[in-house]
Amino acid sequence: MSLLTHLPRHRQLVCRQCLHNRRQALPLALSKRSITTKQDAEQIRRAEWETQARRIRSGAQKSMLTVLEERGFVKDVAGGRKALDWLLTEKRIGAYVGVDPTAPSLHVGHLLPLMALYWMYFYGFNTVTLFGGCTVQIGDPSGRKTARTRQGADVQAMNVQSIEAQLRKLWIHVKCLGIKHRYPIQTSADNHQKVLDNGSWLKGLTAVDLMKDLGSGMRLGAMLSRDSVRQRTESGDGMAISEFCYPLFQAYDWWHMYSQKGVQLQLGGSDQYGNICAGMDAVNHMRKLRRGENERQVDEDVLTATFGLTTPLLTTASGEKFGKSAGNAVWLDQTMMSSFDLYQYFLRTSDDDVERYLKLFTFIPIDYIYLVMEKQRKDAGKRVAQHLLAKEIVELAHGAASAKKAEVAHKEAFSDGTRTFSLSALRKTLSNGTIVDVPTSSNMIEPTESDRALKLTDYKRGFIAATQAPSTATDSSIDDVANSVVTIPSTLLRVGTFPRILHAAGLVASRNEGHKLIKSKGAYVVVPNSGTVENPHGLKWEQVPEGTSIDPNHYLVDWEALVVRSGKSKFQVCRIISEERFEAEGMTCPGWEDFKAKRAEQAAAGKDQ
Ligand SMILES: N[C@@H](Cc1ccc(O)cc1)C(=O)O
Incomplete structure (x- = not known):
């Protein structure tokens, strides 16, 4: 404290x-x-x-590095593990994590290096979260097979503004969580925790100065041998000079913060290893050049040396990419992904992954995590570990009040394992739920010059809608539901159309997979009026029966909702509206266009006869 x-x-x-x-x-x-x-x-x-x-x-x-290792944050250390461990014990150095605002929000993947930095903050280090107001204009080629599409200046400005606000908000939540978990944050100093924009120094830097000083110390061989460069040259796509020179700008950031704020450590995702090493070389070169330090001093003095630390690339225990929901990123911004959905995403964490995620994404003391895991192993069905994980992450991203609400909504929704679903929770979801229309085109909705006044929240909504997986996706990796409520036209509810509904709800990637799910007894639907005397508002799940004579309309709750589930906990609330309204509001859902095309074909065939 x-x-x-x-x-x-x-x-x-x-x-x-x-x-x-x-x-x-x-x-x-x-x-x-x-x-x-x-x-x-x-x-x-x-x-x-x-x-x-x-x-x-x-x-x-425990030493700082031991804590980071124990919780799973360390993939590689550049500069030597032992030396870094020593330095982190002996000296209150500065450390930083940088992000380029390429989108209006960070996603869960960004959290890994940030969490490591937040731990350092609790230990008393001077910490900087940096957003690349300038570097985002150049585009980091690290870990990318193709060049980024160029964004308009307006889009960039909004992303920068949004990411800065998000980084600041995260710090507030981190501090609250630190107090909650009773970490003894050391006496604050001016530079204990900062959010910086690299635009504030890169904008004033001339090309000549960059090349003369820093460029003269960076070797072509090292830069050419980087994976991201090699991949592109080998694939024949090549790389623009701007992208190739990106590491120079990131390196300059470090030099600036090294000389002004004593930042000796940079943390980043595993794709940042090359940039970080380039930065270390560049800082050494600048030290020799600017400060006239002698070569041996720069190369050998650990107390003033720079280090890099990369965090691992996360995959789930079953080998899937972490942080994607229905093929889309899991955003931390509340307007792009509701607290309810963020909670649900983590609630679905498998038992094999949950301990690892608790260590990485929460500040819960490690011994307490072990206790929770013991409890979890005794009664895995209760998902205590998953609830804890989900709540802590929502608290970090959206704050304590939102986390509490999301927890209550989920616990109410699944009051008895996954068997009952309460009517009041359903009604609440229907009234709060964000209805996101899946766009028909996958083009980014970018505000034009004339749209200058577009509000940031509208922009974020547009962004999320435009970057959703296309509605006709047949991608079998769709394993998730992104929204609390999806809207489906009532026309789709006909005798025998449950497979189509499962598809429209986003629970499966195609109608065929819907059939398969029902056949394997993995599809469920909430039964209306199934409350008991003790729990009159409880709704029960029923396995979707096989066969073509089943009418989904019999399962409508309050005449407006159908709640379907795949497997244990992947569920989707579907609001059913008339086709006219659905069309008038320009909505669509997976399989809808296909359905209409077939209907038109049949109608035409009928006329021909
Ligand atoms: N290049 C980093 C972001 C970054 C930008 C500037 C920095 O100084 C550091 C990191 C990324 O794309 O993730």
Whole structure:
């Protein structure tokens, strides 16, 4: 906990443990009077750090790197593991994670390096989350097989604005979670935690200066041998000079923050390894050039050296890509993915993955995670670990109030394992649920010059609609439901059309797969009026019966909703509306165009006869 020195003395809320630590850490003279001057604060910070270092050296506390490794954050360390472990114990260095605002929101994949950085914050390091207001205009080729499509200046400006706000919001939630989990955040200093835009220094940098200083120290051989460059040249697609030079800009960021803020460590996803190594070389070169430091000092002094740390690429235990829902990214922005859906995405985590995710995506102390996992193994059906994971992530991304609401909505919806579904929860979902029309074209909806006034939220909605998997997808990797409510025209509800409905609801990738799901007894539907005396509003699930004589209309709840489920917990609430309204509002759903085409064909054939 911080010492909250700006508050009057009686409001400095410090828990007993912190008070004890603080007394131990403070030089006697300081602990007796109130802390006022900057030097005092600095002295306390130093004393706090020294106490922590002593505890780590004596084995009473785990080192920073050990914590990161134990929780699964470390794939590669550039610069040497042992040296980094030592440095992180001895010196309160600066560390940073950068993201390019290529979309209006971060997605869960971004969280990995960010979480590692947040842990460093709890340990007292000076931390920077950087957004690439300038680098996004160039486009990082790392890990990409093709060049990015160029975005309009308006789109870019909105993305930058949105990502900056999101990074700031995440920090607020991180601090709240830190307090909740009782991490002793050390006395804050000006540079303890910052959100920076690389535009603020790259914009003023001239091309000549970049090439003269930094460019002269970067070797072509190393840059050419990078995977992203090799792949493109080998595939014949080639690469633009701008993309090829991208690492120079990222390297300059680091040099800027190294020289101004003592940032010695960069964290990033595994695709950033090349950029990070290029940055380390560049910083060394600049140190020799600008500061006139001698070669040996730069190459050998660990206390001033730079290091890189990459986080692993996440896949689920069954080998699928992590962070995709129905083929789309799992966004952290609430207007692009509701708290309900984000919660549901993580609630579906398999038992094999959940422990790993709890370590990576939550700040829950590791011993508590082990306890939860014991409980989980005893009664896996309750999914305690998954609920905990889902709630913590929503709390991190959307805040505590949203997390609580999402938890209640889910627990109510599945009040008895996955067997009952309460009417009130369903009604709530129907009234809150975002109805996202799946667009007919996969073109990005980009605001034009004349659309300058377009609000950010509208833009985000447009973005999410445009980047959804196309409605006619037959991609069998669709294993998820992205929205709380989908809208389906009543025309699709005919005797024998359950496979079509499962497809329209997004639970399966085609009508054929719908058939298969029903046949394998994996499809369920909520039965209306199935409450009991004890639980009159509870709704029960029933297996969708096989056969062509089943009428989905018999399962309509409140005459407006059909709730279908695939397997254990993948469910979808479908709002049923008339075809006229569906068409008038320009909506569509998987299989709809196909259905209409067939209907027209049949009508034409009927006329011919
Ligand atoms: N290149 C990074 C983002 C980044 C930008 C600037 C930096 O200084 C660091 C990282 C990415 O695409 O993920």
